[in-house]
Amino acid sequence: MRAFDYVRAERIDDALTALAEGNTRCLAGGTNLLDLMKGDVEQPARLVDITHLPLAGIEPLPDGGLRIGALVPNSDLANDRRIRERYPLLAQALVSGASPQLRNMATVGGNLLQRTRCHYFVDVGFDACNKRKPGSGCTALEGPNRIHAILGASNRCIAVHPSDMCVALAALDAVVETQSRGGARRIAMHDFHRLPGTTPQRDTELRHDELVTAVTLPPSPFAEHSRYLKVRDRASYAFALVSVAAALDLDGDRVRDARIVLGGVAHKPWRARDAEHALVGHALDDATLSAAGAAATHGARPYHDNAFKVTLAQRAVVRAIREGART
Numbered sequence: 001m002r003a004f005d006y007v008r009a010e011r012i013d014d015a016l017t018a019l020a021e022g023n024t025r026c027l028a029g030g031t032n033l034l035d036l037m038k039g040d041v042e043q044p045a046r047l048v049d050i051t052h053l054p055l056a057g058i059e060p061l062p063d064g065g066l067r068i069g070a071l072v073p074n075s076d077l078a079n080d081r082r083i084r085e086r087y088p089l090l091a092q093a094l095v096s097g098a099s100p101q102l103r104n105m106a107t108v109g110g111n112l113l114q115r116t117r118c119h120y121f122v123d124v125g126f127d128a129c130n131k132r133k134p135g136s137g138c139t140a141l142e143g144p145n146r147i148h149a150i151l152g153a154s155n156r157c158i159a160v161h162p163s164d165m166c167v168a169l170a171a172l173d174a175v176v177e178t179q180s181r182g183g184a185r186r187i188a189m190h191d192f193h194r195l196p197g198t199t200p201q202r203d204t205e206l207r208h209d210e211l212v213t214a215v216t217l218p219p220s221p222f223a224e225h226s227r228y229l230k231v232r233d234r235a236s237y238a239f240a241l242v243s244v245a246a247a248l249d250l251d252g253d254r255v256r257d258a259r260i261v262l263g264g265v266a267h268k269p270w271r272a273r274d275a276e277h278a279l280v281g282h283a284l285d286d287a288t289l290s291a292a293g294a295a296a297t298h299g300a301r302p303y304h305d306n307a308f309k310v311t312l313a314q315r316a317v318v319r320a321i322r323e324g325a326r327t
């Protein structure tokens with residue numbers, strides 16, 4: 001690992017000052033950042049340790065929602081009674097990720113900002129990776145690309161976003177709160193992660209001098225009928241090939257409102273609005289389910305090894321909706 005400076009932030013201002021100086025990364029649980037530094041993928045000049053900042057609480061909001069501090073560990077969030085009762089989709093997504101030990105260390109902010117698991121990004125032995133080295137090319141376009149994107153990719157990058165938590169947060173209309181010396185911002189979860197376009201080196205809308213302070217959840221009509229379904233190569237301890245967050249607001253067997261978000265298929269959690277339109281106002285019969293499944297992958301463009309993801313995503317959507325409706 002390359003040498004770096006270490007700063008421990010005692011107050012939020014300390015972290016903001018360090019970030020404003022540039023080439024500085026926040027150190028939270030360290031479960032992603034330190035691996036990438038050991039592999040020479042990330043090369044920050046300075047780490048600012050934010051683990052002592054007062055950002056580890058979960059507070060009720062006046063509108064009935066919750067504000068989740070950026071340092072809340074993934075395991076605490078999954079086990080919080082309010083999350084399990086009012087946002088079970090989020091609890092399911094969290095416990096499907098990583099391992100219990102990792103979830104004890106991993107934080108909300110770190111999970112939001114974890115980087116892709118694209119083989120060519122995480123291994124500096126591959127010279128061409130536009131995300132790691134802008135302008136160098138994309139090895140995945142010609143190489144094995146079974147795990148890569150089928151939606152929203154570009155000819156510069158076909159990597160996928162790896163988080164389970166973020167897929168559920170997008171379905172729950174979460175908002176990311178940030179702070180910098182210039183002020184605070186609120187960014188809708190759906191807009192937080194970016195598609196690769198011509199600048200795949202930028203995963204998110206977060207600026208280099210901004211700290212994620214919290215994620216807020218509005219009150220949700222989806223508590224009773226939601227399901228996070230993760231399809232992967234192993235039963236546990238593996239990233240999603242395809243995942244689905246299905247959230248339904250039902251009036252009898254009719255769908256009043258719905259959120260369908262896919263993971264493992266794009267550079268960001270992929271909101272399948274066509275699938276939502278196929279559901280809203282309809283009874284949940286076989287015809288509606290298969291229309292929603294087919295609509296979920298509208299515009300898909302698979303690569304040579306991953307056409308299977310299109311069918312897998314469609315079937316996973318149908319199953320997640322069916323199971324969500326029954327809960």
Ligand SMILES: Cc1cc2nc3c(=O)[nH]c(=O)nc-3n(C[C@H](O)[C@H](O)[C@H](O)COP(=O)(O)OP(=O)(O)OC[C@H]3O[C@@H](n4cnc5c(N)ncnc54)[C@H](O)[C@@H]3O)c2cc1C
Nearest residue numbers: 026028029030031032033097098107109110111113164212
């Ligand atoms: C073996 C393994 C298996 C895994 N499996 C899964 C899985 O199945 N599903 C899944 O979703 N995840 C999985 N993960 C990823 C894991 O969830 C992430 O590593 C973890 O969430 C990162 O959180 P952290 O607090 O450790 O972040 P760190 O490693 O500390 O930080 C990650 C990035 O976020 C930045 N950062 C952290 N907090 C803030 C903040 N508040 N403001 C601004 N920037 C910040 C850091 O600077 C860094 O760039 C796995 C990880 C491992 C190692």
